[in-house]
Structure formats: structure tokens, C-alpha cells
Amino acid sequence: MLLLPSSFPILSLLIFSPLLGAVGAALLNNDRWLRWWSLGVTLVIAVLSLELYLGFDPGTAAFQFTEQTPWVPALHINYAVGVDGISLLLVLLTTLVMPLTVLASWRYITRRVKEFMVCLLIMETAMVGVFCALDLVLFFVFWEAMLIPMSLLIGVWGGPRRIYASLKFFVYTMAGSVLLLVAMIALYLQAGSFSIPVLMGRAYAPGFQCWVFLAFALSFAIKVPMVPFHTWLPAAHVEAPTAGSVLLASVLLKMGTYGFLRFCLPITPYATQVLMPYMLGLSVAAILYGGFAALAQSDLKKLVAYSSVGHMGFATLGIFALNSQGIEGATLQMINHGVTTGALFIAVGMLYERLHTRDLHQASGLGRAMPVFTTFLGVFALSSLAFPGTNSFIGEFLVLTGGFARSKWMIVCAVPGVVVAAAYMLRVLQKVAWGGLDNPTHPGLKDLEPREVLTLAPLLVFVFWIGLHPEPFTRVMHASVQHLLTQVTQSAAYASASLR
Amino acid sequence: MTVATLQAFLPELVLLLGALGLFVVCLGEGRGRRARAVASGVALLAVGASAVSLTQSGVLFDGTYRVDAFSQLLKVVLAFGYLLVMLVSRRLPAIRGEIQPEYYLLLDLSVSGLVMLVSCVDLITLVVALELAAFPLYLMVPMRLEAHGQKSQMEGAIKYVMFGIAANGVMLFGMSYLFGLTGTTSLPLLFPRLQPLMHSPLALVGLAMTFCGLYYKLAVFPFHFWTPDVYQGAANETASLIASLPKVGAVAVLIRLVSLSAPDNPPLVLFMTVLACASMFYGNLIALQQTDFKRLLGFSGIAHAGYALIGFVTLDRAGYSAALYYIVGYAFMVLACFTVICHVAPDGENLSLEQLGGLHRRSPLLALTLLVGVFALAGIPPFVGFMGKFNLLVAALGRGHLWLVIIAMVNAAIGVYYYLSVVREACLREAPERAPIVLPWSSRLLCVLLIAAIVVLGVAPGRFLDSVATSVACVNAAPSMAPAALVAGGAR
Numbered sequence: 001m002l003l004l005p006s007s008f009p010i011l012s013l014l015i016f017s018p019l020l021g022a023v024g025a026a027l028l029n030n031d032r033w034l035r036w037w038s039l040g041v042t043l044v045i046a047v048l049s050l051e052l053y054l055g056f057d058p059g060t061a062a063f064q065f066t067e068q069t070p071w072v073p074a075l076h077i078n079y080a081v082g083v084d085g086i087s088l089l090l091v092l093l094t095t096l097v098m099p100l101t102v103l104a105s106w107r108y109i110t111r112r113v114k115e116f117m118v119c120l121l122i123m124e125t126a127m128v129g130v131f132c133a134l135d136l137v138l139f140f141v142f143w144e145a146m147l148i149p150m151s152l153l154i155g156v157w158g159g160p161r162r163i164y165a166s167l168k169f170f171v172y173t174m175a176g177s178v179l180l181l182v183a184m185i186a187l188y189l190q191a192g193s194f195s196i197p198v199l200m201g202r203a204y205a206p207g208f209q210c211w212v213f214l215a216f217a218l219s220f221a222i223k224v225p226m227v228p229f230h231t232w233l234p235a236a237h238v239e240a241p242t243a244g245s246v247l248l249a250s251v252l253l254k255m256g257t258y259g260f261l262r263f264c265l266p267i268t269p270y271a272t273q274v275l276m277p278y279m280l281g282l283s284v285a286a287i288l289y290g291g292f293a294a295l296a297q298s299d300l301k302k303l304v305a306y307s308s309v310g311h312m313g314f315a316t317l318g319i320f321a322l323n324s325q326g327i328e329g330a331t332l333q334m335i336n337h338g339v340t341t342g343a344l345f346i347a348v349g350m351l352y353e354r355l356h357t358r359d360l361h362q363a364s365g366l367g368r369a370m371p372v373f374t375t376f377l378g379v380f381a382l383s384s385l386a387f388p389g390t391n392s393f394i395g396e397f398l399v400l401t402g403g404f405a406r407s408k409w410m411i412v413c414a415v416p417g418v419v420v421a422a423a424y425m426l427r428v429l430q431k432v433a434w435g436g437l438d439n440p441t442h443p444g445l446k447d448l449e450p451r452e453v454l455t456l457a458p459l460l461v462f463v464f465w466i467g468l469h470p471e472p473f474t475r476v477m478h479a480s481v482q483h484l485l486t487q488v489t490q491s492a493a494y495a496s497a498s499l500r
Numbered sequence: 501m502t503v504a505t506l507q508a509f510l511p512e513l514v515l516l517l518g519a520l521g522l523f524v525v526c527l528g529e530g531r532g533r534r535a536r537a538v539a540s541g542v543a544l545l546a547v548g549a550s551a552v553s554l555t556q557s558g559v560l561f562d563g564t565y566r567v568d569a570f571s572q573l574l575k576v577v578l579a580f581g582y583l584l585v586m587l588v589s590r591r592l593p594a595i596r597g598e599i600q601p602e603y604y605l606l607l608d609l610s611v612s613g614l615v616m617l618v619s620c621v622d623l624i625t626l627v628v629a630l631e632l633a634a635f636p637l638y639l640m641v642p643m644r645l646e647a648h649g650q651k652s653q654m655e656g657a658i659k660y661v662m663f664g665i666a667a668n669g670v671m672l673f674g675m676s677y678l679f680g681l682t683g684t685t686s687l688p689l690l691f692p693r694l695q696p697l698m699h700s701p702l703a704l705v706g707l708a709m710t711f712c713g714l715y716y717k718l719a720v721f722p723f724h725f726w727t728p729d730v731y732q733g734a735a736n737e738t739a740s741l742i743a744s745l746p747k748v749g750a751v752a753v754l755i756r757l758v759s760l761s762a763p764d765n766p767p768l769v770l771f772m773t774v775l776a777c778a779s780m781f782y783g784n785l786i787a788l789q790q791t792d793f794k795r796l797l798g799f800s801g802i803a804h805a806g807y808a809l810i811g812f813v814t815l816d817r818a819g820y821s822a823a824l825y826y827i828v829g830y831a832f833m834v835l836a837c838f839t840v841i842c843h844v845a846p847d848g849e850n851l852s853l854e855q856l857g858g859l860h861r862r863s864p865l866l867a868l869t870l871l872v873g874v875f876a877l878a879g880i881p882p883f884v885g886f887m888g889k890f891n892l893l894v895a896a897l898g899r900g901h902l903w904l905v906i907i908a909m910v911n912a913a914i915g916v917y918y919y920l921s922v923v924r925e926a927c928l929r930e931a932p933e934r935a936p937i938v939l940p941w942s943s944r945l946l947c948v949l950l951i952a953a954i955v956v957l958g959v960a961p962g963r964f965l966d967s968v969a970t971s972v973a974c975v976n977a978a979p980s981m982a983p984a985a986l987v988a989g990g991a992r
Contacts, residue, residue, distance in 0.1 A: 398727070
């Protein structure tokens with residue numbers, strides 16, 4: 001596959017400057033300075049990452065801005081990074097969400113601020129690294145290294161059951177990656193390289209593909225999470241501090257779906273085709289399960305967490321529809337979910353800072369006391385239920401179109417999920433905006449301060465931008481998606497021909 | 501003796517002269533502080549000497565002792581490890597003041613035994629070096645002050661000695677078979693003579709029994725019984741030595757011995773596969789239940805011995821160098837954990853996991869050291885524990901040991917739980933307020949060195965891996981391959 005190197009190592013800069021920022025943060029001792037420092041670092045990185053979008057050539061499916069140097073020559077491991085249309089959007093999502101997580105923790109985190117910011121910045125390094133890595137081992141190192149700061153974020157600054165949630169998150173993910181590592185080594189022994197572009201270009205025996213697919217899929221399915229591997233998610237989301245929830249929802253879950261797109265589809269195309277019906281079935285199950293489970297929650301964070309399961313079900317549904325609407329819809333849905341659910345978690349966090357509860361019934365009737373907040377919440381709730389004109393509508397519509405072309409029955413089964421999403425989100429909106437006004441604590445509540453408006457406003461912009469004019473986003477991924485589809489169909493045809 | 505010989509033998513000479521010096525110090529009274537200074541100086545000199553003689557090669561003492569890239573690399577590692585152990589053993593709160601000079605003497609002798617061990621290419625010198633490394637440790641375990649109302653140090657010492665002697669007996673018995681079959685004790689001669697006989701039961705039994713003595717050192721199941729008790733019974737500083745350096749020595753010798761059975765030996769491969777699986781499962785499952793940090797490390801050590809054994813199952817160089825790389829990394833990881841134990845327990849008592857509570861507030865640097873050590877043991881990148889396991893698994897899967905690799909990964913996942921429970925106690929759980937721990941500069945240096953070693957070996961393993969691989973390549977090479985000029989026959 002073609003690699004387009006860049007003269008300036010911008011990806012390495014994006015990956016490692018947060019790490020430098022973390023070192024800098026470790027040397028600071030004043031909580032105020034620490035917050036400003038972290039905000040500054042993440043903002044600078046966000047601005048830098050825009051350079052990536054501007055310099056990106058959407059006309060080609062090649063990996064761009066690539067860099068490659070040997071890392072462990074004895075095992076043919078390289079430090080290789082690069083982005084294509086799909087990973088570009090996810091890198092941008094990561095870098096743009098990071099300043100918002102710092103802002104969202106401004107008042108909420110008062111204890112051990114230094115360690116918190118260090119963890120947050122290390123997370124950024126690992127997350128950007130995962131999306132940029134073009135070497136399996138490098139990918140795995142970032143993928144696993146993320147566990148340490150994330151479990152600390154949950155375990156140190158989380159809610160009452162934080163330790164349980166943190167350990168569950170860690171052990172679950174670790175168990176998922178057991179076979180991932182074995183499959184990686186097996187691929188290396190077949191292809192003689194850990195380089196992802198090289199691995200994509202090889203054809204493997206059908207049986208081998210199926211095993212590798214399953215090993216990869218288990219790990220990614222846990223991360224997405226797909227039903228029935230989702231049980232760590234509600235615990236982790238509910239207990240994590242706001243910034244942790246936002247990172248989990250906006251970025252970490254995407255790593256699972258990204259893994260499917262980057263590894264399962266192009267490297268094991270035959271297995272993808274064979275196992276597609278099951279993956280579609282699990283996706284539909286996730287949509288329905290997530291929706292109905294969310295309907296039953298009264299804890300707002302839990303509600304949003306279960307809605308995540310449903311929304312990510314749409315993303316996997318689109319991926320395994322294996323056509324261009326499906327995959328483009330899925331990628332867009334990944335971005336949408338990052339924007340909308342991230343925003344909802346921030347909003348719930350703001351509510352919690354004021355009410356010290358996340359109970360839906362106690363949060364009712366805020367519409368009069370906090371009109372600005374309620375407006376934001378309303379928009380994000382509508383976006384979450386895929387209201388036309390918002391971002392999720394475009395994504396879900398594309399996914400459903402693509403899915404319909406693949407299997408009518410699956411989509412017929414998935415549609416109730418859309419309706420349920422409307423039901424639980426409207427229920428939230430109805431309660432919070434217009435619910436019982438007799439709640440005595442409410443009159444004294446302060447509405448959003450400028451910092452909080454600033455946290456939510458960028459996400460609001462993206463809700464409408466993607467909803468009304470998605471072209472800048474679909475444009476960059478189009479070539480990559482088409483290329484991915486040719487990889488899947490051609491190699492799968494080759495594999496099934498060799499099977500005969 | 502020629503100058504070349506002296507240079508080749510420099511690290512050993514430094515350590516042995518150091519032992520003599522320490523012996524003189526021992527003759528006086530109340531000289532604990534001076535003994536420590538001498539021992540630390542010897543450690544520093546040893547690091548320098550081993551670095552200077554890194555490129556040396558030659559055969560000494562009638563072909564029983566070989567100085568080559570393999571041995572010299574390990575001498576650097578062992579000398580550096582000795583320096584770290586000396587930094588850990590700064591205070592020795594659990595050793596009576598008047599016997600502290602002797603403690604340092606024994607420490608130095610044990611390390612000198614290990615340093616000689618890695619150069620031995622004759623079964624006889626090998627046994628002598630092994631004993632020299634082991635006997636001081638047998639004495640150091642019961643030197644601990646008696647804990648209130650219990651004699652765990654005696655129990656640990658007796659177990660250590662008994663199992664050690666028994667394992668040595670088994671090993672000697674196995675060696676007698678090898679000698680009987682081939683008529684030589686020299687490893688370079690043994691290898692070609694053993695090849696045609698390799699599939700005779702006698703040779704297999706002989707080899708397997710010879711390995712057993714080293715499995716004991718490495719604490720492979722079922723030769724592990726001493727491990728948790730000795731860790732618990734010995735002083736924290738002694739346990740930090742027992743847990744780290746002898747294992748490096750054991751793996752080094754095991755490489756020399758196991759490569760005798762290369763390139764293809766299904767029965768021995770099966771034997772080692774079974775032991776590796778049993779060690780991993782046993783160590784990890786029992787460690788889940790531990791509340792004493794040192795016992796937990798003991799059982800985790802058994803599991804790690806199992807991981808290291810995976811490298812031997814392959815019977816090829818890739819596997820050996822992976823095992824060596826892994827065990828060197830392991831020595832640093834476990835030293836990091838013991839450093840924390842020694843500093844959190846000011847009176848030298850055993851440390852329960854609960855006592856780690858609030859460590860992040862008491863001493864952030866120690867907490868960081870603990871996190872790095874524990875996550876490295878759990879095999880999380882970017883630390884050396886991950887790269888080490890990764891190397892082992894690549895080597896093993898390359899030879900088709902799929903199930904062994906899967907079992908190893910399952911075990912890695914099991915292990916994560918108890919390593920996390922250490923993190924939970926130290927960093928996550930609310931703990932009663934305890935006094936902050938003030939670290940002297942030497943301890944800070946120690947922490948920084950350990951963290952740096954664990955991170956650098958994990959992130960940039962390239963050069964170290966290369967030198968390990970080239971050094972392993974010269975194990976048991978025919979003596980003719982050594983440059984003739986340096987075959988210092990006149991070393992007597």
C-alpha cells in the first residue's frame with residue numbers, strides 16, 4: 001500500500017507533546033497553574049491537529065503524514081505512524097475533546113489535581129497513538145498503556161464504587177487482549193512483519209482468518225462494547241469523574257469500532273464476510289438492549305451509559321453492513337457519538353456539581369432555574385435520539401440505508417431501537433425541563449457560568465455542523481472507505497475462490 | 501598470570517578482594533557502618549570492572565571457565581544488581597548491629613558466586629560456583645532478628661537449606677549420569693558426545709535431573725516450596741536479594757545446560773512445558789489469595805519462573821535470549837517492589853498489603869516506583885515486563901507452541917488481578933493518615949534508577965536485546981571458536 005510520508009513529523013508531535021505536557025505538569029505545584037497549563041497544552045495540540053485536516057489530501061486512500069523508523073529490529077518492529085481518512089477524524093475528535101475534558105474538570109477535581117492532569121495528558125498520548133499507529137505492536141503498546149491512566153482516573157477520582165469499577169474495567173480489557181496478542185504474533189509469523197499496511201496486503205488461509213478475526217473481535221467487542229461484553233461499561237461510566245466518562249464515551253469506545261475497521265475488515269476479509277451475519281445480529285441486539293436498558297434507568301449517567309451501548313450498536317451495524325453507506329455512516333456515527341454523548345456526560349456532570357445527585361426525579365424541573373443549561377441539554381438530547389437536523393440523524397440514516405441494502409430483516413428488528421431512543425431521551429427532557437416545579441432546592445441554583453458554556457458550545461456547533469452540512473466530514477473519509485471496501489470484497493473473493 | 505587474564509578476571513577479582521576486605525572489617529567490633537561503606541564501594545568498583553572487561557573473551561583454568569560476551573554481559577547486569585541491592589540494604593533494621601559486617605560479607609560472597617557461575621563451562625566449577633552463591637544466602641536468612649513470638653526466619657532458613665541441599669543432590673545425581681555417559685564434565689566436550697546418545701532414557705533423565713537444581717533456584721513448580729516461606733521469613737533486604745539476582749544466574753546456567761539438549765528433544769520439551777504451565781497456574785492462582793506483600797511476590801515469582809521457562813521450551817537462541825531478557829527485566833521489577841517494602845516497613849517487619857495504604861500521600865516517589873514495578877510485573881506496556889513477555893511469546897509461537905502461548909496469556913490476565921490489588925491498596929483506597937516517608941538521597945537515586953531501568957528496557961529494548969542475542973549465540977560454542985591468543989592456558 002502507498003504511504004505518503006510527510007516532511008514534518010506532525011503525528012509524532014501530536015502523540016508525544018501531551019507526554020511532555022505531562023512531565024511539565026508533574027513539575028508544577030500550584031493547582032491553578034496546573035489547570036491553565038493542561039488547558040494550554042491540550043488547546044495547542046488541538047490547534048496543531050487542525051493542520052492535519054488542512055494538509056490532508058482527501059483524494060487518496062493512502063496513509064498520509066507517515067513516519068517510520070526501526071524500533072526493535074530483532075523482531076521487525078517499527079515505529080510507524082500515519083493516518084487515513086478514518087483515523088484522521090478520530091484523531092481530530094480526540095484532540096478536540098481533550099480541552100473540553102480539562103474544562104469540565106475545572107471545579108470538579110479539587111483533590112490531587114496534579115496527578116489528575118498528568119493522567120489526562122498521558123491518556124491523550126495513548127489515544128492519539130492508537131489511532132495513528134501503523135504497526136501492530138505499537139498499536140498494542142498504546143492500547144494497553146492506556147489502561148493504567150484510565151483505571152487510575154476511575155479509581156482515584158471516581159464515585160463511591162470507584163475501586164470496583166476501575167478493577168473491572170482493567171481486568172475486562174486485559175482479558176480481552178489476551179487473544180489479541182496471540183493473534184498478532186500469529187499474523188507476524190505468517191507475514192513476517194508487524195506493519196499494518198503489509199499485513200493488509202497479504203492473503204491468509206480461510207481457517208486462519210477466522211481464528212484471527214475472532215481473537216481480534218473479542219478484544220474490540222469488549223471495548224465497543226457489544227452485547228454481551230458490555231457489563232463493564234455502566235460501572236465504569238457511572239463511577240468515573242466527568243472527564244473520565246467523556247474520554248470513555250468519546251474516544252475509548254471508538255477504539256473498538258476503529259479496530260474492526262482497521263484490522264478485522266482489511267486483514268481478515270474472508271472471515272469478515274463469513275461472520276458478518278453474527279456481528280450484525282449482535283449489533284441489533286446491542287441497539288435493542290441498550291435502548292430498553294436506558295429506558296429503565298433513573299440515574300442519568302447510567303441512562304447515558306446504556307444509550308451508548310445502543311448507539312455503538314449502530315456503529316457496528318454500519319461497519320458490518322459492508323457497503324459504503326454503512327461504513328461511512330458508522331464512521332460518522334462514531335464521531336457523532338463522541339460529540340453527543342460526550343456532551344451529555346459533561347451536562348450530567350454539571351448537574352451533579354450543583355445537585356450532588358444524578359437522580360432523574362430530583363433533577364426535575366430545572367427549566368425555569370437553569371434555562372441555558374436546559375437548552376443545551378435539549379439540543380444534545382435531540383441529537384442523541386437522531387432528530388433530523390442534528391448530527392446523529394445523518395449517521396443513523398446512512399447506517400440504516402446501508403444496513404437495509406445488506407439485510408432488510410436486521411433493519412426491521414433495529415428500528416424499534418430508534419423509537420426507544422426517542423422515548424428515553426424525551427423522558428429525560430420532559431422531566432428535567434418541565435418536570436415537578438415543587439423541588440425546593442431548585443430556585444437557588446445558578447445557571448451555567450461562562451466556562452461551562454464554553455465547554456458545551458463547541459460540541460453544540462458540531463451537532464449542527466454535522467447535522468446540516470456533513471460534507472467536510474464525509475469528504476475526507478470517502479476515498480479510504482472505498483478502498484477498504486475493495487480490500488474486503490476482492491480479498492474475500494480470492495479467499496473463497498481458493499477454498500473451492 | 502598474564503595481564504590479559506587479569507583483565508578477563510577483573511570483576512571476580514574485585515568481588516573476591518572485596519570479600520577479603522570485608523572479612524578484615526568483620527574482625528573488629530561495631531563496624532557495621534564501615535562494612536557497608538566497603539561493600540558499597542566494592543559494588544561500585546564491580547560495576548566499573550565488569551564494564552571495563554565487557555569485551556573480554558578467553559578461556560581460563562584449564563578450560564573450565566570461559567569469559568565470553570555472554571558471561572561478561574551478565575556480569576555487568578549482576579554487578580549493577582549488586583549495587584542496587586546495596587542501595588536497598590542501606591539500613592538493615594532487622595539485622596542485629598554486631599553481625600551486620602558479616603551480613604555484608606556474605607552478600608558480597610554470594611554475588612561473587614553468581615558472577616563466577618555465569619562463566620563456568622564445567623560441571624564441577626558450576627557446582628562450586630552454585631554453592632558459593634547459595635551458602636551465604638542460607639546463612640543470611642536466619643540472621644534476621646526474631647520477630648515477636650515467632651521464628652519464621654528459622655522456618656524459612658531450614659526450608660531453604662533443606663530444599664537447596666536436596667535439589668543439589670538431585671542435580672549432582674543427574675550430572676553423574678551425564679559424566680557416566682560421556683566421560684567428561686566439560687560442557688563444550690559434553691555437547692558433541694551427548695548428541696548421539698540424546699534419545700537414550702539415561703541421557704534424558706540425566707539432563708532433566710541436572711535442570712532440577714536450577715529449577716529450584718528459579719522456583720519452578722514443584723521445586724518452589726521454599727519460596728513464599730523464605731521471602732516471608734527472611735529480612736526484607738535479604739529477600740530482595742534472593743528474589744532477584746540468583747534467578748538471573750539460574751537462567752544463565754540453564755541456558756548453558758538446556759542448549760545441550762538442542763536442537764530437537766520432544767521429551768524434555770514436554771517436561772519443561774508441563775513445568776512452565778504448572779508454575780504459571782500455581783503461582784498466579786495462589787497469589788490471588790495473599791495478603792502479605794512478600795508472600796504475594798513469592799507466588800508471583802513462581803509464576804514468573806514459569807514465564808521464563810517458556811523461552812527454554814523453544815530450544816533455540818531466540819527463546820534463550822527472550823528468557824534472559826525477561827529475567828533481567830524481572831530482577832529490576834521485583835527489586836522495585838522490594839525497595840518499596842524496605843522503605844515502608846521502617847522496623848523491617850513484614851508488610852501486609854493494607855499497610856501500603858495511603859502510600860501516594862506518604863511518598864509519591866515510592867508510590868510511583870511501586871506502580872511501575874507492579875504494572876511491569878503485570879506485563880503492561882510500555883514497561884519491560886510487556887516487552888519481555890512479548891519476546892517469549894514470539895519465540896514460543898515461532899516454534900509452534902500455540903497452547904503454551906495461550907496459557908501464558910491467560911495467566912497474564914489472571915495475574916493482573918492481584919497486581920491491581922496492590923495498586924488498589926497503595927493508591928486507590930482511602931487509608932488512615934500515616935506519617936510521610938522521607939527518603940534519603942540514596943533511596944531516591946535507587947527509585948529513579950529502577951524506574952529508568954524498567955522503562956528504558958521496555959521502551960528501547962533494541963540494543964540490549966541485540967547484545968543478549970549475540971551473547972547467547974556464543975554459549976557452548978566449540979572452544980576453537982575463541983581467539984587462540986586469548987586461550988590463557990597458563991592461568992594456573
